[in-house]
Amino acid sequence: MKTLIDEIIEKPHSGGIVYSPKDFKPDVDVRWCAGCGGYAVLSPVQRIMPDLGIPKEKIVFVSGIGCSGRFPYYMDTYGFHSIHGRALAIATGLKIARTDLSVWVVTGDGDNMSIGGNHFIHTCRRNVDLNILMFNNEVYSLTKGQYSPTSHRGQITKSSPLGVLDDPFNPVSLALGSGATFVARGHDKDRQELQGLLERAARHKGVAFIEIYTNCRIYNDGAFDKYTNKETRGDSTVWLDHGKPLVFGVKSDKGIRLNGYTPEVVSIDHGEYSVNDLLVHDEKDSTLAFILSNMTYNEALPRPMGIIQAIERPSYDERVVYQINHEIEVKGEGNLESLLLGDSYWEIK
Amino acid sequence: MEKFVEYLDDVTVRFAGDSGDGMQLIGTQFSDTSGFAGNEVNTFPDYPSEIRAPEGTLYGVSAFQVHFGKKNINTSGDFIDVLVVMNASSLKVNLGNLREKGIIIANKDGFDDKNLKLAGYSENPLEDKSLEKFKVYAIDMIGEIKAELADLNAPPKLVRKTKNIFALGITYWMFNRPIEPTVDWFNKKFKGQEDIILANVRVLNAGWNFARKNPDFTKQYKIERSKLGPGKYRNITGNQAVALGLVVASRKADLPLFLGSYPITPASEILHAISGYKKYGVRHLQAEDEIAGITSAIGAAFGGSLAATTTSGPGLSLKTEAIGLAVITELPLIIVNVQRGGPSTGLPTKPEQGDLLQSMFGRHGEAPLPVLAAASASDCFYMTLEAARIALKYMTPVILLTDGYIGQATEPWRIPDMSELPDLKPEFTTDPENYSPYKRDPQTLARMWAIPGVQGLEHRIGGLEKEDITGQVSQDPLNHQKMVELRKEKTDRISGDIPRAVVHGEKQGDLLVLSWGSTYGAARTAYDKLSSEGKNISFVHLKYIHPFPENLGEILYSFKRILIPEMNMGQLKMIIQAKFLVPVIGFNKVQGIPFKAAEIEEKIVELLNQKEK
Numbered sequence: 001m002k003t004l005i006d007e008i009i010e011k012p013h014s015g016g017i018v019y020s021p022k023d024f025k026p027d028v029d030v031r032w033c034a035g036c037g038g039y040a041v042l043s044p045v046q047r048i049m050p051d052l053g054i055p056k057e058k059i060v061f062v063s064g065i066g067c068s069g070r071f072p073y074y075m076d077t078y079g080f081h082s083i084h085g086r087a088l089a090i091a092t093g094l095k096i097a098r099t100d101l102s103v104w105v106v107t108g109d110g111d112n113m114s115i116g117g118n119h120f121i122h123t124c125r126r127n128v129d130l131n132i133l134m135f136n137n138e139v140y141s142l143t144k145g146q147y148s149p150t151s152h153r154g155q156i157t158k159s160s161p162l163g164v165l166d167d168p169f170n171p172v173s174l175a176l177g178s179g180a181t182f183v184a185r186g187h188d189k190d191r192q193e194l195q196g197l198l199e200r201a202a203r204h205k206g207v208a209f210i211e212i213y214t215n216c217r218i219y220n221d222g223a224f225d226k227y228t229n230k231e232t233r234g235d236s237t238v239w240l241d242h243g244k245p246l247v248f249g250v251k252s253d254k255g256i257r258l259n260g261y262t263p264e265v266v267s268i269d270h271g272e273y274s275v276n277d278l279l280v281h282d283e284k285d286s287t288l289a290f291i292l293s294n295m296t297y298n299e300a301l302p303r304p305m306g307i308i309q310a311i312e313r314p315s316y317d318e319r320v321v322y323q324i325n326h327e328i329e330v331k332g333e334g335n336l337e338s339l340l341l342g343d344s345y346w347e348i349k
Numbered sequence: 350m351e352k353f354v355e356y357l358d359d360v361t362v363r364f365a366g367d368s369g370d371g372m373q374l375i376g377t378q379f380s381d382t383s384g385f386a387g388n389e390v391n392t393f394p395d396y397p398s399e400i401r402a403p404e405g406t407l408y409g410v411s412a413f414q415v416h417f418g419k420k421n422i423n424t425s426g427d428f429i430d431v432l433v434v435m436n437a438s439s440l441k442v443n444l445g446n447l448r449e450k451g452i453i454i455a456n457k458d459g460f461d462d463k464n465l466k467l468a469g470y471s472e473n474p475l476e477d478k479s480l481e482k483f484k485v486y487a488i489d490m491i492g493e494i495k496a497e498l499a500d501l502n503a504p505p506k507l508v509r510k511t512k513n514i515f516a517l518g519i520t521y522w523m524f525n526r527p528i529e530p531t532v533d534w535f536n537k538k539f540k541g542q543e544d545i546i547l548a549n550v551r552v553l554n555a556g557w558n559f560a561r562k563n564p565d566f567t568k569q570y571k572i573e574r575s576k577l578g579p580g581k582y583r584n585i586t587g588n589q590a591v592a593l594g595l596v597v598a599s600r601k602a603d604l605p606l607f608l609g610s611y612p613i614t615p616a617s618e619i620l621h622a623i624s625g626y627k628k629y630g631v632r633h634l635q636a637e638d639e640i641a642g643i644t645s646a647i648g649a650a651f652g653g654s655l656a657a658t659t660t661s662g663p664g665l666s667l668k669t670e671a672i673g674l675a676v677i678t679e680l681p682l683i684i685v686n687v688q689r690g691g692p693s694t695g696l697p698t699k700p701e702q703g704d705l706l707q708s709m710f711g712r713h714g715e716a717p718l719p720v721l722a723a724a725s726a727s728d729c730f731y732m733t734l735e736a737a738r739i740a741l742k743y744m745t746p747v748i749l750l751t752d753g754y755i756g757q758a759t760e761p762w763r764i765p766d767m768s769e770l771p772d773l774k775p776e777f778t779t780d781p782e783n784y785s786p787y788k789r790d791p792q793t794l795a796r797m798w799a800i801p802g803v804q805g806l807e808h809r810i811g812g813l814e815k816e817d818i819t820g821q822v823s824q825d826p827l828n829h830q831k832m833v834e835l836r837k838e839k840t841d842r843i844s845g846d847i848p849r850a851v852v853h854g855e856k857q858g859d860l861l862v863l864s865w866g867s868t869y870g871a872a873r874t875a876y877d878k879l880s881s882e883g884k885n886i887s888f889v890h891l892k893y894i895h896p897f898p899e900n901l902g903e904i905l906y907s908f909k910r911i912l913i914p915e916m917n918m919g920q921l922k923m924i925i926q927a928k929f930l931v932p933v934i935g936f937n938k939v940q941g942i943p944f945k946a947a948e949i950e951e952k953i954v955e956l957l958n959q960k961e962k
Contacts, residue, residue: 001630004603005653008777008802026809028821057804062648065812072809073822078801080651081811083674086644089609089636093645094801096632097607098652101801122637320632327627334629336600340593340764343537344530345583346385 037214040188085116124178240306359418361426366435376413387574393425437468518556592622594733607649699941700753781805786820854887857907874946
């Protein structure tokens with residue numbers, strides 16, 4: 001059923017789809033604090049855009065509230081800076097209505113895990129074709145420093161002067177448990193890694209969720225230092241590569257082995273274990289994804305980074321379109337006159 | 350035996366029984382059949398918020414009232430002429446509204462000891478003399494059905510389940526209704542279950558024949574055909590009318606329709622209907638909550654859909670922040686609120702007009718938007734088109750108020766031809782040369798609608814205040830003042846683009862009755878009756894609450910006294926007084942049931958008498 005917007009959807013892009021990252025930078029000042037992790041996400045996003053082969057006018061960035069919420073203003077694409085927690089619901093409506101668009105959601109740990117938590121789990125469950133970048137800084141920054149749903153127990157913040165009593169969400173587990181098909185974790189201190197994750201997310205059909213450790217210099221400086229700093233991250237994180245064994249350590253001398261269902265750290269340069277004994281990552285294995293995700297807050301284990309899971313399932317927006325097309329195929333395009341007449345009518349001459 | 354025929358102008362029949370007795374079903378059949386028979390019809394389903402309350406209880410009574418006649422049937426009837434009751438509780442709950450000398454048709458089986466006890470009767474009212482001022486037919490419906498279906502070996506469950514159909518057959522005889530439409534309906538409904546169809550048809554006929562042959566039934570009543578204009582008609586509820594209105598509006602706007610909605614009584618029927626319209630290309634999302642209902646619609650509007658969200662009071666409360674977002678981003682959006690009794694969960698299945706002030710002002714900041722209110726079930730269709738027209742033309746969210754009464758009540762609707770409905774096509778901006786996100790049409794002050802997909806128009810909108818014209822984020826004090834004023838001015842200008850208010854009766858005088866929304870039926874009926882008796886009153890009905898029609902002030906200033914009947918504690922009254930500085934007499938009913946015309950009539954007479962003193 002053609003409507004006015006089909007003329008716009010179908011209109012071919014004039015000229016080649018050739019961009020440089022600069023084409024995605026609008027003429028506005030970025031107003032994040034100096035040293036904010038946000039810059040380290042913005043730049044790789046702008047860098048990967050030219051490689052996606054998508055016309056700029058087909059790209060939309062949607063955000064909620066928080067420091068991350070300003071992201072759309074810094075992308076020269078279509079953008080919608082919405083209200084607290086609702087970016088995913090807005091993006092879901094947009095994607096269902098406009099499956100031709102590449103829709104990106106930029107959110108934060110407060111926006112997405114707290115006030116927007118309900119939309120997050122349902123978006124994952126439905127597998128809407130959205131790319132979700134969640135800036136996790138483990139604190140509410142824009143409201144000036146209260147604890148968030150990813151703050152750790154004991155964390156001192158403005159609203160927890162004696163220490164946080166809550167336990168944090170593990171965003172990766174929440175996403176997996178809610179049915180997200182692509183789940184990854186990256187951080188703001190390695191552009192190459194993050195760019196790789198963003199590219200994979202962009203090409204994934206369905207929910208692509210990336211938790212991005214993003215340093216807040218003002219309210220939670222150094223929160224992720226252990227996992228992101230070049231000196232320490234080798235020992236405190238393990239990078240997941242599909243089909244490769246889980247080797248980590250500054251000297252690549254350690255690995256993760258599965259003891260039953262329980263991951264454990266083993267040394268691979270003492271002769272007892274070799275690389276052949278290690279767990280091999282399979283991003284298509286959902287059971288493994290849960291095991292890996294569970295390593296997150298276990299201090300005895302390195303924190304898993306990279307793509308935890310990448311599986312295929314029809315996206316919700318595809319299913320909406322399929323259901324409509326199928327119905328039209330079976331029953332024919334609806335005739336409005338007969339809809340108005342209904343099941344029973346009478347006529348007065 | 351001799352039967353008489355009596356001619357009547359209008360009749361009110363109420364079917365009442367347990368929630369599981371099928372009262373809504375036979376009520377609907379009776380009203381559809383009355384439409385077929387050429388009468389004007391107005392109905393009111395009245396059911397408890399429990400799905401299947403314990404059998405036989407007072408709180409489990411479900412009823413369906415049908416008011417039909419030859420003209421001016423604007424309400425579902427003040428008093429009951431014929432009360433059909435399936436058990437003791439349904440008699441007890443409804444007796445108070447039965448007209449003196451009214452008729453009771455009772456299913457005897459529902460008056461056994463257990464049922465009497467549940468209803469709190471110490472004596473059987475069918476046997477003591479308590480119902481003497483009524484005409485009572487106590488009928489062994491179960492016995493009659495058993496006899497009728499004896500040769501079919503009908504299971505006891507089927508016998509019990511068809512007693513509503515037997516009662517329907519009796520009323521069909523009493524009012525000389527054709528049975529064919531109901532037989533057709535059985536054939537459709539039970540397609541492939543020949544034994545069920547046969548049993549139902551036989552029981553329907555058995556009811557008819559029982560009354561025809563029974564010497565106690567001495568009278569058949571006839572109601573002349575009404576003089577509705579030529580055309581095709583169907584009975585329609587307000588909720589169905591909204592759903593159809595949305596689809597038709599999207600077609601007339603040449604836009605895809607998107608509905609984001611969360612189930613809520615009494616608005617869910619709109620979601621149900623829309624979800625079945627796939628072959629019309631409609632996209633919908635049954636959202637995870639009310640907020641996702643509206644925000645998904647806002648996202649779809651950003652993408653160029655005709656977007657809507659449907660809800661009832663508690664849902665509107667949850668949506669308020671998002672409505673503010675639609676106001677500041679100036680996106681077209683239709684918000685339908687099928688009002689119910691509040692506050693909080695309140696009376697989920699009962700109507701009220703308690704959300705007017707919330708619709709007008711229930712947002713933080715200065716956030717004006719158009720508020721419309723449908724007058725009746727069929728008017729819901731036209732007001733939905735109006736909501737779409739205004740939303741698209743002025744780039745604004747619009748709240749359309751209906752309520753649990755007109756949302757679920759039916760009345761005949763003349764099915765319009767698509768060609769007689771207004772063209773709602775919007776204009777998308779596609780020219781990068783002259784585009785700025787907040788550049789406005791000088792006439793309507795609507796900003797341009799540029800949707801993703803248009804090369805060169807990439808822009809950002811959002812909830813932060815924006816600079817006039819450029820749409821850049823701006824905290825500038827004077828800019829904010831300007832934007833607030835522009836949004837107000839844009840809404841105010843709509844007053845010149847809606848129908849002027851119409852005065853029924855003299856254009857000036859002593860007393861003006863001013864109604865809005867679903868009180869139309871009762872107020873109009875009261876006005877018609879009193880003015881035909883020569884009383885000097887005038888009547889105006891409002892369907893546009895914000896902004897008001899531009900001539901409203903001049904009308905109000907022409908009357909000494911203004912009476913506003915409304916199903917709240919005086920919300921329109923407050924707005925009228927504040928805006929026009931005229932005193933208003935409020936007449937307020939908040940009982941979860943619509944006004945009776947007689948109540949408004951009585952109030953008017955009381956005021957007229959005060960004048961005479």
